[in-house]
Amino acid sequence: MTREEALEARYRQLLWAYPKRYRRERGAEIVGTLMEAAHANQQRPTAREVTTLAVRGLQTRAGTHGAPSADRGLRGALRLAVLLLLAYATAGPLVDSGHIIPRIIADRAVLYPVELVQPLVTVVVACAVVAVAAGRYVWGLLATLSALAFTLAVLQLALSYDTVTHDVIFPPFELTRDMAAEEPATWLLAFAALLILPLIRRPVRHTRRPALWLLGVPVCAVLLPTHWNVTGELQPGTMLAVIAGFLMWVAVDARATVAAGLLLIPLILLALSLNGLDQATWLWTLLIGTGTLVTTGAVGLHRQAQL
Template identity: 30%
Template sequence: MSAALERRYARLLRLYPSDYQRDRGPELLATLLESTSDGRTSPPLRETTALILGALRAHAGHHQGGWLTAFRAAALMLLVYDVADRAVVVTNEALRGGPSLWSPAESRLTLAALTLGLLAVAAALANRFLTAIATAAAAFILTLIVANSMHSPVFSGFWCFPLAIVLLVPLVRRRPAPATALLRYAPALPLVLILTSFFPSVSGILHFGAVMALFLGSLLWLAIDERLAMAAGLFLQNTVLIRAALLAGEGLPPFPVLAIELAVTALPPLALLVTAGLVIPRWYGPPRRPNGEAQNG
């Protein structure tokens, strides 16, 4: 057994959370040293990669909460996206010169929906899911009234409230575990999509780029925390509904064009949901060692 090899393994194990190192570090170090070929002075590349990924997964707490935690994160992403988008539209309307595009009643209803949306976000953050569902439903009813008055959905997040409600319903009876690591900040990710609206001349390109960045980033993070991929896939369902509504409003194109456009829009969320769905069952399987071997018991 090489002293250099033991030092390098110990350095890799220091990447894990302190409680993990305290409870399992010595045992795991002994196992790693016993399974390594004699004469080596450094761990194999495959094992080094597995240990680093295992440390990231341990810090992410990917095994805590499963799909319920992903549902909560996705619902918050949808609510934050709607509220932020609505706030931008209201602010632009208040700052624009000339006569308002909205009637006084439409302005009051929109502000009321914005307030209810903020309350829904606060309630979901506090795990008061019934309150979040009720306020989101009231906000969507007001949105429908405004949309009907103006003969079109006003906000790009039009479908966010009903989608968020669907995701919040299962959480009423089964509370999710708290989000950890990057998943904790997932509700802020939709704000990047909202920022693209501040550059009107290239907003379409920037928005597409932001959606692709969210998709690719979540897909890469799948190796560390599957819950983020599921949350992002559920959130991006909104883009599919938006695209379908726009196509319907503009007059349906020929079927091949329609099928291609919807397929391209649906591909990112579908890929995230399928890959997350294939990986998530590992949360409920036997605990695994950082090098990928299943433990007994």
């Protein structure tokens, strides 16, 4: 194999960052341009060429260049934020259901009625994820509001039913309100519903395979903080890693960086409702992370719009 053939083969390997269809249509043109610009005795791609091809390929997969301006701008960021919020909101009920359902099957009995509602919440929020990913924003809003209502119902049933005496009591409204404020899903679902509204009026394009967004649910359960003890001793390290990852991802897709910043807002509200002054370090971490992500993403969106 000659030097030119070896160099061309290495360039073609780097094109794997691009989608298959794009490689088929534009691959020869890209490789030809790179070969023409190569130095006389160049044997391998330069670090700059490797980085550029990798970033451009990922940008093409993310739709940064080929998408309409609405998809590449703020509305695209809102759509991603809604999907992240809903995936995160699905993680908690899913983990709770993972504890409840095996015990129900093993014991062949339900301890209290709220156990039957929690799996239903998981299914409804998952449907909201798929609906938004498919561009069905009205259905996504209805599913999100239904999930929020079921979440509040779970809290009300948990407070109203005495598992020892099996008596039904009626707790004061303040107690239910305080419990709802301490429930992460309450803030996540309410904020997601709020962000869906502008997408109903001015929608952006949908995902070809919306169900794939459900893969983000277990990822959220492990990487993001919950009170279901799924993350174990991983927090706050994994949260900081997520923030750092989205900051670096701005080079590929600024929409995701803005969306990640919006994802942290319900966590800030949750921390404040849990007496944030007692969690000052965590609260400041979320505040600084949100500000950094949104600011960095906004600058990236401005540059992205000029491409």
